Amino acid sequence: MTHHIKTYNQIANAGLSLLDEQYKVNAADADPDAILLRSHSLHNEPLPSSVQAIARAGAGTNNIPVESFTEQGVVVFNTPGANANAVKELVLSCLIASARNLFSAITWTNSLKGSTNVAQQVEANKKAFIGNEIRGKKLGVIGLGNIGSVVANDALSLDMDVVAYDPFVSVDVAWMISRNVQRVHNLEELLATCDYITIHVPLSEKTTGFIDEKAFKAMKKGIQFINFARGELVDEQALEAALKDGTVGKYITDFPNDRIFELENVVAIPHLGASTLESEENCAVMAATQLKNFLETGNIRNAVNLPNIDLPLTSPGRLTIMHKNVPNMVGQISTLLAERAFNIADMVNRSRGSWAYTLIDIDNKLTDPEAVDILNRLQNIEGVVRARHIANGWHK
């Protein structure tokens, strides 16, 4: 069976090359089974009904309307942690570059091009760029996930004091964080005491405008604020006021736009956080692997809308059913199978929030019409948004 994949953005070859002879990538004449992308926005784009899965080679899925795609039976994957080191290294370099006024110093030095006595001018004017050391300064990390946790740990090894705020920190991450990172349970405590703040939370309806006027008002004067998460986390009007009144001494952002770009004391980086060869490869390999696993076996790893599920495919066939997490779903599904005299060899049902996913391995080798018939019946159950049949090509 050939799977059709549509890609957007530059996806590293290390990932694309995993899509072997069973796959066709960007075939013009076929409906895609899945989409592999990075930051391309799928908001306001029609989604072909053939699409069963979307893999985001990266962390943020705010470019995908996850809720409405879930209603359409689409599994959305991301690649947690695959680009965390790349972002961490850039955040730490910006921290140091900002403390030492490197951005404005280099801009000034470049302005000397074409003039004479450059060496003398440099020595005469360097006092304008005296900086600070970050040792002993306080860094606030908002969001202690894959990126925030490594930024926090490594800032400690640069001899900074580190405080962090994340009311939803995961157990896995909590194990990795140094006990010297001081956790605060109140964002204002972090805002009021830090010299530098870096934000690493996902953009969602809840976090849009998270750093608002009230947050800026709580900050220490002259703070340096680093945003490698998403521009919309910061209320632009409030930011503009905070830059003008000196509350924010410098705003370093990976997400410049027309308005922000014009403001004084803004350092604009062209969304380079994850742009290293290593990170692009990690993300592409992880995304392609997860997509392949899902298309070939129905198993799920690292979806943002469904639970992980890993059942080795050993029976002649498998039915995968994505459905609402409501009572008696498994009962209705197994009744349908019993009516067609299908024998269930194995079965897993898992839920995540209001959605659930059921894998059923059957002892029967289905003909095409039999498969179409049972899928139609399953999809007619209220609350089922997609059903698939996977024939096990390896089964003897």
Ligand SMILES: NC(=O)C1=CN([C@@H]2O[C@H](COP(=O)(O)OP(=O)(O)OC[C@H]3O[C@@H](n4cnc5c(N)ncnc54)[C@H](O)[C@@H]3O)[C@@H](O)[C@H]2O)C=CC1
């Ligand atoms: N500039 C770039 O190129 C990149 C940007 N990103 C952005 O960074 C974000 C974070 O990435 P990861 O650390 O990999 O994600 P993650 O999912 O591992 O961590 C996010 C953390 O934020 C926390 N969080 C959620 N809501 C919060 C709130 N209201 N207050 C405090 N903490 C909250 C979560 O509990 C979680 O620990 C991504 O969602 C993406 O938007 C990620 C990778 C590259």
Ligand SMILES: O=C(O)C(=O)COP(=O)(O)O
């Ligand atoms: O992973 C993320 O959330 C990123 O922002 C990286 O974006 P990119 O894949 O470099 O377009």
